[in-house]
Amino acid sequence: MQLYGIDFTSAPSRRKAITIAGGHLEGELLVLDQLISLHDFPSFESWLQRPGPWLGAFDFPFSLPRELVVHLGWPLEWPALIRHLRSHTRQELRTLFKAFCDSREPGNKFAHRATDLPAGSSSPMKWVNPPVAYMLHAGAPRLLEAGVSVHGLHAGDPQRIALEGYPGLVARSITRQSYKNDDPRKQSEERRRARMLILDAVTDGAYPLAVKLDVGAHRSALVDDPGADLLDAVLCLLAAAWSWQRRGQNFGTPACDPLEGWIAGA
Numbered sequence: 711m712q713l714y715g716i717d718f719t720s721a722p723s724r725r726k727a728i729t730i731a732g733g734h735l736e737g738e739l740l741v742l743d744q745l746i747s748l749h750d751f752p753s754f755e756s757w758l759q760r761p762g763p764w765l766g767a768f769d770f771p772f773s774l775p776r777e778l779v780v781h782l783g784w785p786l787e788w789p790a791l792i793r794h795l796r797s798h799t800r801q802e803l804r805t806l807f808k809a810f811c812d813s814r815e816p817g818n819k820f821a822h823r824a825t826d827l828p829a830g831s832s833s834p835m836k837w838v839n840p841p842v843a844y845m846l847h848a849g850a851p852r853l854l855e856a857g858v859s860v861h862g863l864h865a866g867d868p869q870r871i872a873l874e875g876y877p878g879l880v881a882r883s884i885t886r887q888s889y890k891n892d893d894p895r896k897q898s899e900e901r902r903r904a905r906m907l908i909l910d911a912v913t914d915g916a917y918p919l920a921v922k923l924d925v926g927a928h929r930s931a932l933v934d935d936p937g938a939d940l941l942d943a944v945l946c947l948l949a950a951a952w953s954w955q956r957r958g959q960n961f962g963t964p965a966c967d968p969l970e971g972w973i974a975g976a
Contacts, residue, residue, distance in 0.1 A: 711735070711954055714766035715875060715946030717939045720844040726892070728754050730766075731943035733923075733951070740951045741924045745931065745940055751852070758856035762869025767950035769942060770845035771834035772853070772863060772874045772971045775821035778810060778835055779969065788863040788969055789854060796851040800837075800844055807835045807843060824967060829879045829976035861961055863971045873953055873961060873974040877945035880975065883918045884911045890938030897936035905933050905941055912948060919952045919975055949974040 717729040727747035733740050748754045773788060774795070785791045798806070811819040820833035837843045853860055858870040881889060889904035891897055909932060915922035923944070925932065932941045953974045956962035966972040 712762075712764040713740070713947060713950045713954060714764060715877075715943045715948070715950055716766055716768045717877065717942040717946060718768060718770040718845055718849055720770075720841065720848040722748060722750055722754065724749050726937075727939065729939040729943040730757070731940070731947040733947050735951055735954070738922065738955075739924055740921050740948065742926055742928055742944060742947070745928060745943065751848070755852055755856065758852065758858060758870075760870075762867065762871075764869070765871040765873065765950055765954055767873045767875030767946040767953065767974050768849065768853070769875050769877055769946050770849040771823075771831075771842050772846070772850050772860060772872075773823070773969060774834050774846070775823045775826075776967055776969050777821040778807075781810060781821075782806065786969055788860070788971075791969065792850045792854050795847060798847075800847060803843055803847060804837045807837060810835070823970040825874075825970065825972045825976050829876050829973040830882060831876050831878065831973060831976075860971070862963060862966055863968060873950065873963075874971055875946035875949045876973045876976070877942035879973065880912075880917070880919060880945040880948055881908055884908050889941070890936065892937045894936075901936065902933060905935075905938060908941065908945075909933065912944075919948055921948050921951045921955070923948060 713733050715731040719726050722728045727749050730746040732744040733742045785794050822833045832842050834846050835843050853872050857866045858872045859866040859868055861873045885907050887904040889901050911917045912923045953961040963972040
C-alpha cells in the first residue's frame with residue numbers, strides 16, 4: 711500500500727506549498743520514499759486522481775461540528791453538507807460563524823467535534839489562529855469531487871482512501887516545545903532542536919503511535935525546514951501508516967458521528 715501524509719494550506723503558492731510525504735511499510739518499518747511540493751490547487755486536484763491503491767492522512771478538518779450544522783439548518787449528510795459549504799464564500803462563512811460565536815457565553819464560543827478534544831485540535835469553524843475553516847472550505851470539496859473514499863464520511867473509490875490527520879497530535883505526544891514558525895524573525899535554534907527531537911523519537915518509535923520511521927536521505931531537509939511543512943507531512947504519514955496497520959479494526963478509529971468524522975490516531 712502506498713501511504714501519504716499531506717500538509718495542507720488553503721492558499722498554496724511558491725512560498726507556501728501543499729507538501730506531501732510518500733512512503734511504504736516494510737514489515738513494521740515505515741520507509742520515507744519522497745517529499746513533494748504542490749504550488750497550486752490544479753496540481754493538488756491532479757494528484758488526488760492518481761490511481762490507487764493508496765491511503766493518505768490529510769492535515770485539514772473534513773467536516774464541521776454537528777452542533778453548528780444543526781444550528782445553521784445545513785444538510786446533515788456529509789456530501790450534501792460539503793456541497794453546501796462550498797457554495798459560500800470565505801467571507802460569508804466568517805460572518806455566519808462569528809454570529810454563532812457572538813451569541814454564546816465567553817469560554818464556549820466555538821462548537822467542537824467529538825474528535826477535537828482527544829486530538830487537541832482547533833474547532834473547524836475557526837477562521838483565525840489557525841484559519842482551519844478556510845482549510846476545510848478549500849480541502850473537503852476537492853476530496854468529494856475527486857471521488858475518493860473519505861473514511862467514516864463518504865464511500866468513494868475504495869482504492870483511494872482519505873483520512874483526516876493532525877500533525878500536532880503526533881508532535882505534542884513527543885514534546886510541547888514549539889518546533890516551527892513561518893515568520894523568519896521567530897525561526898530559532900531552539901525550534902530546530904525540537905524538530906531534531908521529534909525526528910529522533912519517530913526514528914526510534916519512542917512515541918505513542920510507535921511507528922518506526924526510516925527517513926533515508928531526507929533528514930537534513932526535515933530538520934532545516936523552519937516552517938516544518940515537510941515534517942508535518944511526515945507526521946501525517948506516520949498517522950497514515952498507523953491507521954493502515956489497523957485497517958482490520960476500522961483503521962484504528964472508534965465508531966464516530968458520520969457527519970463529523972474522526973482524526974487518525976486520536
